[in-house]
Amino acid sequence: MADSASTPHILAASRVSKSFGEVPVLFSIDFDVRQGEVHALIGENGAGKSTLIKILSGIEQPTSGTIVLDGEPIRLPSNGESASLGIVVIHQELNLAEHLTVAESIFLGREWKRYGFLRRAEMQAEAQRILDGLHVSIDPNARINTLSVADKQMVEIAKAISRDARVLIMDEPTAVLTSAETDIFFEQVRRLKAKGVAIIFISHKLDEVMALSDRITVLRDGQLIATVDTGDLTPDAIAEMMVGRELSNLYPPKNEPDVDAPVILDVEGLTAPGVRGVSFALRRGEILGFAGLIGSGRTAVMEAIVGLSEKTGGTVRLRGEPVAFSAIGEAIDAGLVYMTKDRKGKGLLLNIGLQRNLTLLTLKRHIKGGFLNEASEVEAMERATRRFDIRARDASVRVGQLSGGNQQKLMLGKAMESEPEIVIIDEPTRGIDVGTKQQIYHIIAALAKEGKSIIVVSSEMQEVIGLSHRVVVMRDGRRMGTLEGAEIKEGEIMRYAAGLKGEFGDDRASA
Amino acid sequence: MTAQAHEGVKPAKKRFRIDYHTFGPLVALIALCLLGLALNPAFASEGNISNLLTRSAFIGIIAVGATFVITAGGIDLSVGSMAAVISGAMIIVMNAAIETLGTGVPTVLLGCAASVLLGLGAGFLNGFMTTKGKIEAFIVTLGTMGIFRSLVTYFADGGTLSLAFDIRDAYRPVYYGNLLGIPIPVLVFALVAVLGWVLLNRTAFGRYCMAIGSNETVARYSAIKVDRIRTLTYVIQGLCVSIATIIYVPRLGSASSSTGVLWELEAIAAVIIGGTMLKGGYGRIGGTVIGAIMLTTIGNILNLTDIISNYLNGAVQGVIIIAAVWLQRGNLGHLNIFRKARG
Amino acid sequence: MTAQAHEGVKPAKKRFRIDYHTFGPLVALIALCLLGLALNPAFASEGNISNLLTRSAFIGIIAVGATFVITAGGIDLSVGSMAAVISGAMIIVMNAAIETLGTGVPTVLLGCAASVLLGLGAGFLNGFMTTKGKIEAFIVTLGTMGIFRSLVTYFADGGTLSLAFDIRDAYRPVYYGNLLGIPIPVLVFALVAVLGWVLLNRTAFGRYCMAIGSNETVARYSAIKVDRIRTLTYVIQGLCVSIATIIYVPRLGSASSSTGVLWELEAIAAVIIGGTMLKGGYGRIGGTVIGAIMLTTIGNILNLTDIISNYLNGAVQGVIIIAAVWLQRGNLGHLNIFRKARG
Amino acid sequence: AAAQEITIGVSIPAATHGWAGGLNWHAEQAMTRIEEANPDIDIVLIAADGPAQQANDLEDLISIHQIDALVVLPFESEPLTDPVRMVKESGVFVTVVDRGLSQEGIEDVYVAGNNTALGTVSGEYFLSRLGEGDNIVILRGIPTVIDDERFNAFMETIDGSGINVLDNQYANWNRDDGFEVMQDFLSRFPDIDGVWAQDDDIALGVIEAVRQAGREDELFIVGGAGMKEIIQMVMEGSDLVPVDVLYPPAMIATAMDVTVSHFTSNGPVSGEYILGAPLITPENAENYYFPDSTF
Numbered sequence A: 001m002a003d004s005a006s007t008p009h010i011l012a013a014s015r016v017s018k019s020f021g022e023v024p025v026l027f028s029i030d031f032d033v034r035q036g037e038v039h040a041l042i043g044e045n046g047a048g049k050s051t052l053i054k055i056l057s058g059i060e061q062p063t064s065g066t067i068v069l070d071g072e073p074i075r076l077p078s079n080g081e082s083a084s085l086g087i088v089v090i091h092q093e094l095n096l097a098e099h100l101t102v103a104e105s106i107f108l109g110r111e112w113k114r115y116g117f118l119r120r121a122e123m124q125a126e127a128q129r130i131l132d133g134l135h136v137s138i139d140p141n142a143r144i145n146t147l148s149v150a151d152k153q154m155v156e157i158a159k160a161i162s163r164d165a166r167v168l169i170m171d172e173p174t175a176v177l178t179s180a181e182t183d184i185f186f187e188q189v190r191r192l193k194a195k196g197v198a199i200i201f202i203s204h205k206l207d208e209v210m211a212l213s214d215r216i217t218v219l220r221d222g223q224l225i226a227t228v229d230t231g232d233l234t235p236d237a238i239a240e241m242m243v244g245r246e247l248s249n250l251y252p253p254k255n256e257p258d259v260d261a262p263v264i265l266d267v268e269g270l271t272a273p274g275v276r277g278v279s280f281a282l283r284r285g286e287i288l289g290f291a292g293l294i295g296s297g298r299t300a301v302m303e304a305i306v307g308l309s310e311k312t313g314g315t316v317r318l319r320g321e322p323v324a325f326s327a328i329g330e331a332i333d334a335g336l337v338y339m340t341k342d343r344k345g346k347g348l349l350l351n352i353g354l355q356r357n358l359t360l361l362t363l364k365r366h367i368k369g370g371f372l373n374e375a376s377e378v379e380a381m382e383r384a385t386r387r388f389d390i391r392a393r394d395a396s397v398r399v400g401q402l403s404g405g406n407q408q409k410l411m412l413g414k415a416m417e418s419e420p421e422i423v424i425i426d427e428p429t430r431g432i433d434v435g436t437k438q439q440i441y442h443i444i445a446a447l448a449k450e451g452k453s454i455i456v457v458s459s460e461m462q463e464v465i466g467l468s469h470r471v472v473v474m475r476d477g478r479r480m481g482t483l484e485g486a487e488i489k490e491g492e493i494m495r496y497a498a499g500l501k502g503e504f505g506d507d508r509a510s511a
Numbered sequence B, C: 001m002t003a004q005a006h007e008g009v010k011p012a013k014k015r016f017r018i019d020y021h022t023f024g025p026l027v028a029l030i031a032l033c034l035l036g037l038a039l040n041p042a043f044a045s046e047g048n049i050s051n052l053l054t055r056s057a058f059i060g061i062i063a064v065g066a067t068f069v070i071t072a073g074g075i076d077l078s079v080g081s082m083a084a085v086i087s088g089a090m091i092i093v094m095n096a097a098i099e100t101l102g103t104g105v106p107t108v109l110l111g112c113a114a115s116v117l118l119g120l121g122a123g124f125l126n127g128f129m130t131t132k133g134k135i136e137a138f139i140v141t142l143g144t145m146g147i148f149r150s151l152v153t154y155f156a157d158g159g160t161l162s163l164a165f166d167i168r169d170a171y172r173p174v175y176y177g178n179l180l181g182i183p184i185p186v187l188v189f190a191l192v193a194v195l196g197w198v199l200l201n202r203t204a205f206g207r208y209c210m211a212i213g214s215n216e217t218v219a220r221y222s223a224i225k226v227d228r229i230r231t232l233t234y235v236i237q238g239l240c241v242s243i244a245t246i247i248y249v250p251r252l253g254s255a256s257s258s259t260g261v262l263w264e265l266e267a268i269a270a271v272i273i274g275g276t277m278l279k280g281g282y283g284r285i286g287g288t289v290i291g292a293i294m295l296t297t298i299g300n301i302l303n304l305t306d307i308i309s310n311y312l313n314g315a316v317q318g319v320i321i322i323a324a325v326w327l328q329r330g331n332l333g334h335l336n337i338f339r340k341a342r343g
Numbered sequence D: 001a002a003a004q005e006i007t008i009g010v011s012i013p014a015a016t017h018g019w020a021g022g023l024n025w026h027a028e029q030a031m032t033r034i035e036e037a038n039p040d041i042d043i044v045l046i047a048a049d050g051p052a053q054q055a056n057d058l059e060d061l062i063s064i065h066q067i068d069a070l071v072v073l074p075f076e077s078e079p080l081t082d083p084v085r086m087v088k089e090s091g092v093f094v095t096v097v098d099r100g101l102s103q104e105g106i107e108d109v110y111v112a113g114n115n116t117a118l119g120t121v122s123g124e125y126f127l128s129r130l131g132e133g134d135n136i137v138i139l140r141g142i143p144t145v146i147d148d149e150r151f152n153a154f155m156e157t158i159d160g161s162g163i164n165v166l167d168n169q170y171a172n173w174n175r176d177d178g179f180e181v182m183q184d185f186l187s188r189f190p191d192i193d194g195v196w197a198q199d200d201d202i203a204l205g206v207i208e209a210v211r212q213a214g215r216e217d218e219l220f221i222v223g224g225a226g227m228k229e230i231i232q233m234v235m236e237g238s239d240l241v242p243v244d245v246l247y248p249p250a251m252i253a254t255a256m257d258v259t260v261s262h263f264t265s266n267g268p269v270s271g272e273y274i275l276g277a278p279l280i281t282p283e284n285a286e287n288y289y290f291p292d293s294t295f
């Protein structure tokens, strides 16, 4: 661990405040990061973490206060030019141009050139090398719009760590990664740290924070609560500092699954793009977890079921009746709702306000006499705000300006507005703070208790384990196994997910 | 700790938002009118104002339709030619119907019915090829633009189709008449604009148009029937063209291959001047109406004075359009919103 | 733990992907040529092919510039008028220079220099107003379209500017001459296309154009000077227009207000037919070249046969354009990629 | 001048092609000349891009400029008939030029070129040069009534002569289109004896295409209108362009003068003034050559 007293800080914020228009979001924050340390920044959704690191990287200018780089006050250039000062950022929002290829994205803005021409082959090879270092098999020539969210995040990471960073700032880089990817990523972070890079790390996953950081700064509602050495506190204490109240058990107690409950959704031999013959059944009142590595086909299964992608084989039975949804609207009418994990690309319209996003899926419910009933929309917004604790200045704020966690909550609200029988939630708590996470888990459990059936697709092992009655583990588009009761343990899930165990032998072990 | 952050989500501040956007084009229009007045006091005469509004009705009605298409992320280059071919067809139908239906209102109504049918059909054709044929809207409507214009040339045998003079008397009031002192075309324009506004801002359909134009994938994931809605925008565009045609035909009583040339550019310009974004996702009927009136006013102002060489009309027009948009965007700090929304 | 945490991502099939895009327009072009051949064997005569390619050079060169503008998310409607005003200015300059520089090559070179300067200037003007003035490209270039066209009318006093006959001899070869049997305009076109391709695909500038067109915010965060790059695309467009003009003027030695009318639509159509996306982010010079040749070929084919009523030329043209694009998009399963990219 | 001021509105098509350019030039010249000679006459000249805009212009001339007389060269006859009638009904003296309205009795004065005559005169020249089995191609203007009248008159004239019309295509009264259409005719037809280009702008494009193909010696070209470049060639006795048929844009000046004389002369001026479409030959070309004109 870096010796906090002796090492000078590289980058610091001194009494920094920030308002967007009339609305203050940061109040006189002091923050610094030293060479060779990992400084974690934590806080509830909307606490101002992203805003602070935007200020530290020059993308936003502080309303008051100063930024100090190498002991000198400095006005950081906007437009990402601070990268040339060695300040490199992985933004919370994915920051990739969809039409470019992976290699092009990694080198965007700092292309290697010879005589003015791009050294394409070399950049490609280097991109390949960086990606190999992250142990991911992403083709450097693939276009970004063909990648999954997780792969895009890996490209972002590759882009950031390949730069000559003195200060590396990462805003929830692991939100979309599984623990396996996270481990590999942490290796890289530690390597950089050993090289003396100063690292700012934002995460809602407290175990990661504990494992990686040297110091922790807690923000709440734009105020600095404390900066402490990591070793001095337990995760629970930190969590309480964040939310400002005592946190009880994160996961609600599981009610006993009713094995006699009728099967409400029955999938048999489903094949679709990315899915190879998946079967499973979902009972009334059950929470069914879907685990697996990234790209294992969980999302593909769900999208095929609700009619977002074309089914090529197999049957789906809803309450015993075979169904074949050709559009998601039909699924919703049948009481089946799907919440995507890609909130920016597929979930929310970033350039309009909260209220219109919330009601988009269920707009038909807000029609009176053929016209939209604004009062009913407002009511829905109030309902969702209460239920999911969405925090924004007002309902007209563009969703793109919301904090990541609040976007996620809004998306949950949007899905739940349809009052479904069956809820499929893909990555329900991505980017959500512990306090809210707890609320969401309780909401899910309560829904199940009411007799609704829920599928939780998640890359967070703890979440799957903590919530589910049964867990389906997938690999390579296939169901490897279904775990029940005491079997639901991290090690067991990993064994199935990695193909070491399960219905299909590891046919790609040699690959 | 501030109360603010925990208050949750307040309802949007409505009044403020409306002002922001409608204000820009309006200010530019007012500036333009003052210029007109300065050049020639006759600008403000009742006759001139009424002429001006009546004229802007054609482009205005078409532009209301274009607002839907553009809001949903499409574009329609065929509207001018569509207007020409529909005019032509109306004239053929009405001329043919004289024998059976006589020269009165029934014939005119038949012509109008034909116009509406053709407009809906042409719009559907554009929409269908764009969505189901999966061809870029620019290409589809460039193609139909050529096709429609050719058809009217063909119907007219290279010349002009003209409405039989006997019917004109029954039909003339639709353009030249007025109700309570307001010219009929202006009334129709107002009606179309109001209906368009309601449709875009107060119905699910309008909301869907914005969603599709803003992000098609999100729209699809939100259970919106993207292809159907998008096709409908073209159908609405077709309907608007047919309405514009219905009030256009009695004015000139003829159609030829030069009818409606460049109306598509004018309609799109009116839409963009009004603050709708060409990339979709954001539409304003009110702005479109002002944009259409503004374009007509520019033409009118050029006729107010002969201090400028006729040859430079186009230049003055160009300068005024750019200046007007600059005024409303730049000066009112309006642009920040636009730029961000685009990013 | 397996090192291979990521599954399912197969290395992209590179060869396949390249074929995909260039192949589509090419197949459509070949189909069109076969149609031409079937209608009239004279289509394949050396003279006709050489005429055809020479003709496509104007639109083609302009379309290469338009590819940059559109890839970076802009649009330029002023190119046709720009070509007209630059032609006019070149003629004025050369006619005036006869007295001092004589009727030889120096005068022609002076004319060309003027052309390039004006092209760069006009392009810069468009770019500057779009980026710094923060006015939509559609409006800016609609405005300059009117301004440029007016200016040439004004210079020509409503008539035609004609190049003095004495200079024509020195200048004629630029259009009518050939090198190793290949017409000069075709060589210039090829050169511009190759340079354009290199610039778009092999330099940081080209990559920045795509990045800006795809996502302006990302580009800005990547320390790309968005305004500068975007302005440069308009400057390149201006340069391309001036090059096209340089080979256009010796053809007929004149410029008038009807020069270059609708070239903007043709240029944009060539770009889109070639597979570049109108919304930006994705450009293909190769496709643009094929698109330009395709458009010229359609016109040529119509002149080679009289089985179709003259009145219907435009319709046939429209149908062929739509069909060609449908063929290349729909049939080759090309569209999935496009749809996703748009979402 | 003690007399009260008289305002004359002149509404013409904008200079979108050569002939219309000449029209604008002559109108402007006449305006300057007339206003100088008659201080109490004010002329308002407005050019329109299309029929609809011209209708707008007419409204503006009435409501804003309150004209006493109107000289109008309609973009197209049909669509402007009603708008001109409205002008007439408001008590204005109306002179119509070139393209007659589709209803009789609206205008006070009609000054006309003669499109039918242009077609007939051209056709007669072809009859004099060619006969049974000879091949010609025709380049037409923009699909309009004017073009139709010329074309039909021409076809009627050569009907039965055995002259073979290989094909006709629109060249839109435009040099570039003339050039390209002719290029294609040349690659398509190995034997062409004559080209009727109908318009001098088209003819200029045709000439270049023929030169490029090196086929100057096998055919001749007849244009129309009286552009100075073409007249010069005729004057010089060119074999390629042996004659031209006059259709003078200066007719607008005639019309303006006639209209002014309604106010200044004590004789009656209403009626029809039909200008001929004479054949311009090397012998008489000098009379039609105006080197200062833009057309």
Ligand SMILES: Nc1ncnc2c1ncn2[C@@H]1O[C@H](COP(=O)(O)OP(=O)(O)OP(=O)(O)O)[C@@H](O)[C@H]1O
Binding pocket: A020, A025, A043, A044, A045, A046, A047, A048, A049, A050, A051, A052, A092, A391, A392, A393, A401, A402, A403, A404, A405, A406, A431, A433
């Ligand atoms: N451009 C902006 N305009 C207006 N308000 C903004 C803007 N950017 C952020 N905010 C507001 O500032 C507050 C802090 O947001 P920030 O993104 O910093 O939160 P965060 O701590 O990163 O939260 P999360 O954990 O959810 O990502 C939020 O209320 C947000 O709505």
Ligand SMILES: Nc1ncnc2c1ncn2[C@@H]1O[C@H](COP(=O)(O)OP(=O)(O)OP(=O)(O)O)[C@@H](O)[C@H]1O
Binding pocket: A148, A149, A150, A151, A273, A274, A275, A292, A293, A294, A295, A296, A297, A298, A299, A300, A301, A309, A459, A477, C007, C008, C009
């Ligand atoms: N429409 C499709 N066409 C072809 N392949 C597809 C399609 N949809 C998904 N796939 C492929 O199926 C595989 C499974 O992807 P999916 O997104 O379902 O995985 P996942 O388990 O949800 O992982 P992640 O955590 O990355 O979302 C991937 O290799 C993906 O490329």
Ligand SMILES: [Mg+2]
Binding pocket: A049, A050, A051, A092, A171, A403, A404, A405
């Ligand atoms: Mg954040």
Ligand SMILES: [Mg+2]
Binding pocket: A297, A298, A299, A300, A341, A426, A457
């Ligand atoms: Mg998934």
